[in-house]
Amino acid sequence: MDRVQSATPQHSAGPRGADRSAPSTGGTGPDGGPGGRRAAAQRQQMRQDLAAAAMELFASQGYEETTVDQIAAAAGVARRTFFRYFRSKEEAIFPDHDDTLVRVADLLASAEPAEHPLDVVCRGIKEVLRMYASTPGVSVARYQLIRQVPALREREIAVVARYERLFTRYLLGRFDTRESIPSGWQRGGEDDSMLAEVSAAAVVAAHNHVLRRWLRAGGRGDVEAQLDHSFEVIRRTFWASSSPGVRRRGSVVAPGASEVPGEVVAESALSASPGGEVLITVARTDAPLDVVVDSIRAALSGARDN
DSSP states (O other): OOOOSOSSOOOOOOOTTOOOSSOOOSSOOOTTSHHHHHHHHHHHHHHHHHHHHHHHHHHHHOTTTOOHHHHHHHHTSOHHHHHHHOSSTTGGGOTTHHHHHHHHHHHHHTSOTTBOHHHHHHHHHHHHHHHHHTSHHHHHHHHHHHHHOHHHHHHHHHHHHHHHHHHHHHHHHHHHOSSOOOTTSOOOGGGHHHHHHHHHHHHHHHHHHHHHHHHHTTSOSOHHHHHHHHHHHHHHHHBOSOOTTOEETTEEOOTTOOSSTTOOOOOBGGGSOTTSOOOOOOOOTTSOHHHHHHHHHHHHHHHHHO
């Protein structure tokens, strides 16, 4: 999950050996005050400068051949400054995930209780997509580099897992809450943890599929629209409609009504009876989402016939 500054990453020019890591903030100020906001912006800019310098060096001389000292020098700071912002050169490839993770956590925490939990998670993962889409050139370059370096692929997997854990915790929290929860997101006893993990994994997998397809296309196309489409496919397949009284963001679905006139309302998979059997299907990670969905539908049809 990613972000970019330009098709050709640029780094701020600074005198080599001069550490520009702590520019004057013009006053300290508490968090949220002018001084605090200025310091946060300067810190973010330094992270971006270091990441851009790292990307430029990786592209020009190779990942393995590039050292932390070289990255720091290219960004015009001392080696010790690099380690104030990143623990390793691998981490410098993903400068935005820490901030995005905080932003997504805030989004989950501030969601209205009446909003369907899976809709909240879909909104959360879209924040990650916007991080990548904000700078297509850098995201594409990063994607190409990650495909060539096993250590970076492992790092990316670890980063993605953080989002999935965050979504799983949120969904489990919605199960555990003592407040009223929307119909259709009903407690399933011992199945609660399984439902939370599967739901979080499904949304993250849809995001990853759409993002990879967009990156392979050179960062062209309306990637948010593609992600919205994937969410609708998931909704139709696993929780085909909102159950009575479940609120979608910006609207309330009345009992017995559908958000789309004439649309046939099917029962949500999340509110299915606990006596139903479990279906497991396997698909290639590079298979188109509609092909995966078709395979699931075929498997479900076969299970009913049996």
